[in-house]
Amino acid sequence: MITITNLVKRFGDRVAVDDLSVEIGQEVFTFLGPNGAGKTTVVNMLCGLLQRDSGMISISGLDPETTPGEVRSKIGLVPQETALYEYLTARENLDFHAKFYGVPGGQVKQRIQDALELVQLTERADDRVSTYSGGMKRRLALVRALLHDPEVLILDEPTLGIDVQNRNEIWNRIQELKEEKTILITTNYMDEADRLSDRCLVMAEGKLIALDTPANLKLKHAGGIRVEAYITADQKIVKALIEKLKQIAPEARYADTEMKGEFNFVLPARGQANELLTEVSRIFREFPQVNILDLSLRVPTLDDVFLELTGSHLRD
Ligand SMILES: Nc1ncnc2c1ncn2[C@@H]1O[C@H](COP(=O)(O)OP(=O)(O)OP(=O)(O)O)[C@@H](O)[C@H]1O
Ligand SMILES: [Mg+2]
Incomplete structure (x- = not known):
């Protein structure tokens, strides 16, 4: 459960997030907005990577600014810029992440195997990530975020640069995960928001413009x-x-x-x-x-x- 109340973030004179309030439960919740709308800025504040100017954030009752470590263990983040260790193999990347997040030793091997299989990277598991295509890196980043079984999954532009077939697979996987997790997605692909969201927050210039199910949004605002x-x-x-x-x-x-x-x-x-x-x-x-x-x-x-x-x- 994520609660955001009157959240504000400024960069100099620019208001990147402007008095945003929203409650997100166990659902697939999408932030839809064009470049510069403020989506990544919200994500970074949720994950405790960026300090807010004012407002409140609660992730399952915890504030990312006061208990960053605990909040981080509850969140699986796929950042907009895929951050993997390029000189390590996929398996090593996953292993490092699992240990960093305290996955019980006896489970690590199996979880890594399942993760690699899920995104069809088993055959390439022992190649350095630097030899991967952009889409392969993105897929690896997705399963890495799931390795420590987080309550909340945050995907910042999950399918950026991914081909149609892999996009569909990622979408299907997200739909399945919804049964057990709170999932927050940011995107500027309207078809992605439409297909995945239980609810969709439309934002521009840091402000909430509309919030509803995709079907209701279209009914209310697009006839x-x-x-x-x-x-x-x-x-x-x-x-x-x-x-x-x-x-x-x-x-x-x-x-x-x-x-x-x-x-x-x-x-x-x-x-x-x-x-x-x-x-x-x-x-x-x-x-x-x-x-x-x-x-x-x-x-x-x-x-x-x-x-x-x-x-x-x-x-x-
Ligand atoms: N570190 C920073 N310093 C200064 N300005 C920033 C910084 N990070 C973001 N901004 C500004 O804040 C606004 C929101 O940026 P943000 O990255 O949150 O947008 P976004 O919705 O994620 O866009 P995109 O779809 O391009 O990823 C933009 O005007 C951006 O220039
Ligand atoms: Mg962004």
């Missing part, structure tokens, strides 16, 4: 199904088109895609998409000069939520 179109046309015609489209979808937005004459439209549906689709095709028929490059129907994403709440996208 229903949306029609998305890429077209080429004259600016003047596009303006006329958008006027018409706004009559059927008042939240209709369009943007210049920075390719000369190419535009992207998003039309959120208020209720069922059926009506909207019929109307959209009727309107497009009135504008034969418009060339449709792509037309799709999609459900809202957490990026739509972020856009709705902040006016910008999660990623550029």
Whole structure:
């Protein structure tokens, strides 16, 4: 159980974490936000690696600033920058970690074996980490964090730079671990937040912007199904088109895609998409000069939520 109350952290004039309060229980809890939102700063304060300016933190009743050693033994951390001993092998890295965190001697060997198997590194276990790919290092860092069986698992950008297949495996493993642990993830991949989170805290510029289940966030802030179109046309015609489209979808937005004459439209549906689709095709028929490059129907994403709440996208 993690409780954060009115947490503030400044770096000079910059407020990196701005009066953040949240309670996290046994669940997968995600901090979703763009670069510089303050996610890693929160993680570092939770782990006792950084001092806060004000506010309270409690990890199972303990304050990381007053009892850093005890808090550290409760937490398994996968930091954003993978910190492994490059000149040691995977097995040696795990062994060092197990001993440092006081894993009972009789269990070390078996735990290391299981860990290596889990992330399919058994065959490479005795190679130096410096010979690993980025994704392999990331996978090793993940199981290393689990070796001392922590109550709380904190993953700062767990799948950064990991390929699709390994990403899915890590996601599955996180889902399984949720049965026994409090799991906190930071990410700026909206699909990761959507897929994994029981609850998702959307943050920007150090502030909590929204907090709910991914489904509720989308329902509350991003409405229903949306029609998305890429077209080429004259600016003047596009303006006329958008006027018409706004009559059927008042939240209709369009943007210049920075390719000369190419535009992207998003039309959120208020209720069922059926009506909207019929109307959209009727309107497009009135504008034969418009060339449709792509037309799709999609459900809202957490990026739509972020856009709705902040006016910008999660990623550029
Ligand atoms: N040691 C530091 N000194 C000065 N400023 C810092 C320091 N660490 C973080 N910051 C600033 O605090 C803000 C939040 O940074 P933080 O690393 O927490 O963001 P983040 O949400 O983890 O971003 P990313 O998605 O890029 O990892 C940024 O403006 C960053 O420049
Ligand atoms: Mg970060």
